[in-house]
Amino acid sequence: MKKLTYQSTRGGESGVTASQAILKGIASDGGLFMPEEIPQLDKTMEELSGLSYKEIAYEVMKLYLTDFTKKELQDCIEKAYDSKFDTEQIAPIVKAATAYFLELFHGNTIAFKDMALSILPRLMTAAARKNKVDKEIVILTATSGDTGKAALAGFADVPGTRIIVFYPKNGVSHMQELQMVTQKGDNTAVVAIHGNFDDAQTGVKKIFGDEEFGKKLDAGGFQLSSANSINVGRLIPQVVYYVYSYANLLARGEIEDGEKINVAVPTGNFGNILAGYLAKQMGVPINKLLCASNDNRVLYDFFTTGTYDKNREFVLTMSPSMDILVSSNLERLIYLSAGCDAKKTAKLMKDLAEKGSYTVTKEMQKRMKDFVGGFATEEEDAKAIRELYKNRGYVIDTHTGVAAAVWKHYRDESGDDSKTVIVSTASPYKFSRSVLEAIQGPSMMEDEFEIAEELQRISMVPVPNAILELRDAGVRHTMECDAADMEEAVAGILGIA
Ligand SMILES: *Cc1c(COP(=O)(O)O)cnc(C)c1O
DSSP, X not given: OOOOOXXXXXXXXXXXOHHHHHHHXXXXXXXXXXXXXXXXXXXXXXXXXXXXXXXXXXXXXXXXOTTSOHHHHHHHHHHHSSTTSSXXXXXXXXXXXXXXXXXXXXXXXXXXXXXXXTTHHHHHHXXXXXXXXXXXXEEEEEOSSHHHHHHHHHHTTOTTEEEEEEXXXXXXXXXXXXXXXXXXXXXXXXXXXXXOHHHHHHHHXXXXXXXXXXXXXXXXXXXXXXXXXXXXXHHHHHXXXXXXXXXXXXXXXXXXXTOOEEEEEEOSSSHHHHHHHHHHHHTOOEEEEEEEEOSOOHHHHHHHHSEEEOOSXXXXXXXXXXXXXXXXXXXXXXXXXXXXXXXXXXXXXXXXXXXXXXXXXXXXXXXXXXXXXXXXXXXXXXXXXXXXXXXXXOOOOHHHHHHHHHHXXXXXXXXXXXXXXXXXXXXXXXXXXXHHHHHHOSOOOOOHHHHHHHHHHHHOOOOOHHHHTTTTOOOOOOEEEEGGGHHHHHHHHXXXX
């Protein structure tokens, strides 16, 4: 098979193999790795409809990760999508109201980040062997809540790796924080930042770009990598469930072969929805991609005006994993819409870094017409959750609620009633209080576990193990620091101060 190589969206690197791109995470010029071309599926939807999630994972990943052997890929897939998931379907699709909810929260941290982060450590260690890396790989990650736990769980006690996670002290849910600070594993560290997610993300990017610090790490026997959603090792496993969704709906007779569907995706860093776009480019009959934002509606404004402007108030919402003003993966769409013009992309990203905003050309805007921007306020989110429960008895989380609200709004406004897959990104139990209050109004209950039990009573879905095990888990991580001191924190943790 033809070898696919990767290049930086900013032009500084090209001819990079998939395994190198996974190891590096981010290109040395600060750009993101993109395949030199988007591969086409080499099986028909009809053929794919007979395959399992794992088999489809192989069919998709083999097209992108061409320097991995069949055995390596299958091995990674087998070990990633095993009994850590509480259903053999891995990503079940539930029909409720007139939409299909693609449940991506059946992994061990009950959010969709598990879909990619249960396989990334496998891909990374295989890539390290392939490239004869002799240093310990240090995963540095900023999290808006869910990436952190999923990455910690994925990398805990994986030989040859360390993982350090930074999260905004007051920017994650109680359950998300508990999940992280109780993480086991001798190679794990968790640090709370006095700042928001963007501060944490900027801090991590800064560490990656600091050459002096890189030398210090190198001398200490370490090499940095990223588990953030900019890593192609996360992006590509996420393409799988869009292909799987279509194949599954086809197998169930819910759609005709070739019938176009829409997808609605609750969006923060733009990684999940970009994977859906790649699936479309590979040949999956997807029409519109509904990009659903919460009150941090920077992407909605971008798709409606062509101007991306992060100079605005950062709002804390009940969908914290989408409280983001700098959507890193959007750079990949910018690059594609610029006709893979790295110079143009680099210029726009420079504008973003210097002024906090940039404007794309009319031509580029036209090339992005597959995307429809939408947003839901807190009340609209709560209403979507409440109505779905009242009408169908189906409980969704606060992030999925944003997508459900945006989908309804879009359908009513546009009259486009194509079948739609709503990407369901977290278990309602991860945000029990907000979900329960959306359904029942303000709650007097203080104890999070009591709230979870009440949610169990009304939803008749058992409380997942991921929540139950937190009840007695001891806190293992208590480090805090200012966003400006993250590099020092890393040095301290690694003992290279
Ligand atoms: C991370 C996350 C999102 C946003 O996904 P992106 O890929 O960052 O756009 C949405 N919902 C939940 C529950 C998440 O954890």
